[in-house]
Amino acid sequence: xxxxxxxxxxxxxxxxxxxxxxxxxxxxxxxxxxxxxxxxxxxxxxxxxxxxxxxxxxxxxxxxxxxxxxxxxxxxxxxxxxxxxxxxxxxxxxxxxxxxxxxxxxxxxxxxxxxxxxxxxxxxxxxxxxxxxxxxxxxxxxxxxxxxxxxxxxxxxxxxxxxxxxxxxxxxxxxxxxxxxxxxxxxxxxxxxxxxxxxxxxxxxxxxxxxxxxxxxxxxxxxxxxxxxxxxxxxxxxxxxxxxxxxxxxxxxxxxxxxxxxxxxxxxxxxxxxxxxxxxxxxxxxxxxxxxxxxxxxxxxxxxxxxxxxxxxxxxxxxxxxxxxxxxxxxxxxxxxxxxxxxxxxxxxxxxxx
Numbered sequence: 001x002x003x004x005x006x007x008x009x010x011x012x013x014x015x016x017x018x019x020x021x022x023x024x025x026x027x028x029x030x031x032x033x034x035x036x037x038x039x040x041x042x043x044x045x046x047x048x049x050x051x052x053x054x055x056x057x058x059x060x061x062x063x064x065x066x067x068x069x070x071x072x073x074x075x076x077x078x079x080x081x082x083x084x085x086x087x088x089x090x091x092x093x094x095x096x097x098x099x100x101x102x103x104x105x106x107x108x109x110x111x112x113x114x115x116x117x118x119x120x121x122x123x124x125x126x127x128x129x130x131x132x133x134x135x136x137x138x139x140x141x142x143x144x145x146x147x148x149x150x151x152x153x154x155x156x157x158x159x160x161x162x163x164x165x166x167x168x169x170x171x172x173x174x175x176x177x178x179x180x181x182x183x184x185x186x187x188x189x190x191x192x193x194x195x196x197x198x199x200x201x202x203x204x205x206x207x208x209x210x211x212x213x214x215x216x217x218x219x220x221x222x223x224x225x226x227x228x229x230x231x232x233x234x235x236x237x238x239x240x241x242x243x244x245x246x247x248x249x250x251x252x253x254x255x256x257x258x259x260x261x262x263x264x265x266x267x268x269x270x271x272x273x274x275x276x277x278x279x280x281x282x283x284x285x286x287x288x289x290x291x292x293x294x295x296x297x298x299x300x301x302x303x304x305x306x307x308x309x310x311x312x313x314x315x316x317x318x319x320x321x322x323x324x325x326x327x328x329x330x331x332x333x334x335x336x337x338x339x340x341x342x343x344x345x346x347x348x349x350x351x352x353x354x
Contacts, residue, residue, distance in 0.1 A: 070160040074098050074117050077159075086164065088136025120149035121158050133164070142171045198272040200250060201257035206273055209328065216269070216283050217322055217331075227322040228290040229331055230280040231339040232297075235314040235347045237276035244308060252313065255305045263297045279335075287352050290319045294350045314348035321354060 057080075060067055066083035070076055075098050079089060099105070099113045116127055126148040132140050147162035198205045220227045234256065241249035253276070260270050264280060273279040282290050294317045302312035318338025322331055334353060342349035 065166075066164040068162050070098075070117065070121075070162075072121065072158045074114070074121065074160065083164070085137075086133070086135055086166075116147070117160055120147060121160055122149070124149040124151055124158070130167070138166075138168075141166050141168045143167060201253055201272050203257050203260070203278070204269060204271045206271060206279075208269065208271060209279075209332075212269060213281055213328055216281060217326075217328075220283050220322070225284050226286045228282040228285045228287060229320055229322070229335040230282065230290055230294060231273065231318045231332075231335045232278040232280070232294075233316045233339055233343060234276040234278075235316055235343075240307060240313075252305055252307075256301060256313070259300045259304050260297065263300055264293060279332075287319060287321050287354065290321075291350055291352055294319060298348070298350070316342040316347045317350045318342050319350065319352045323354075 060078070061081040063080055064082055066086040067080040068076060068083055069078040076095050079095070083089070084091070094102070099117065100110050102110065105113070119125065120127060126146070128144065128146045131143055131145050133143050135141050144165040144167050145162070146165070147160060149158060149160055151158050196204055196208045196211070217227050237249065240252060260278065264270065267283060269281040271279040298315050301315055305313040307313060316339060318335050318341065320331070320334040320338055338351045338353040342351040345351070
């Protein structure tokens with residue numbers, strides 16, 4: 001290679017096209033040519049590295065979520081554009097700093113973040129949690145914080161990479177959905193309660209039989225406990241209605257229902273089975289206990305539901321106990337037969353049947 005051409009390429013390789021190079025003896029031309037080859041290769045590698053770095057930086061800047069990178073001393077070495085805009089940082093601001101150097105953080109937060117970073121850097125582990133940040137333009141936002149320690153295999157150098165995802169909209173949607181679900185649950189519960197409740201007496205209606213009674217019986221059988229059923233008829237209620245009017249009849253039924261609730265246990269299920277006919281499902285009760293409760297109810301109703309002509313309101317009551325192999329239909333039929341016997345025997349009676 002001619003001297004002038006060699007010098008020109010040498011200036012290009014070192015990046016100084018106008019620099020003065022002293023006159024060079026011909027005998028060292030081979031050495032210069034070798035040096036030129038090395039410089040050319042290094043310059044090519046440097047350009048490729050710069051191009052790759054520019055490409056990687058542009059790629060990171062195109063990511064919509066804030067990204068940061070820390071070195072093995074836990075110093076910030078990179079923020080992408082989204083990160084700078086998120087926190088209102090200028091180009092290069094906070095680079096070279098560690099989290100302990102960030103004065104806008106409280107001492108407690110600095111210590112906590114530093115401990116997290118140190119553990120991830122050492123174990124190459126990952127951490128993720130929901131938190132809030134004070135941003136430059138949006139005020140406080142809810143965010144998902146993600147960070148992980150990494151290792152460069154070729155050099156053994158460690159570092160830390162992290163990302164922040166603004167989840168404020170998702171959280172707001174989640175809260176709105178949760179509120180809607182709670183409202184829907186309340187409406188469904190109220191609707192179910194309304195469908196299972198007698199509007200006059202506020203006792204359960206017979207819809208509850210198919211929903212709750214099989215479960216009560218099944219649980220009692222598993223625990224080896226008895227279940228009794230009681231059917232109650234208000235004696236001569238039609239006569240009371242015809243004599244004193246339906247408003248008075250409704251008042252009597254409401255008073256009776258209140259006494260029913262007070263006389264029996266909270267776990268017992270009280271049902272308005274028909275117009276003046278009521279049912280009680282008594283889990284855990286045997287016939288003698290149910291019979292004693294029935295007599296107690298008769299006395300309470302006589303005292304608490306007076307009729308204007310001075311007579312006591314009386315009840316006819318039939319009671320039975322669940323048998324092995326029963327179904328709901330046969331259970332009710334047997335209680336109904338006992339009630340029929342009570343009314344046939346002159347009313348104001350308690351009849352039990354096994």
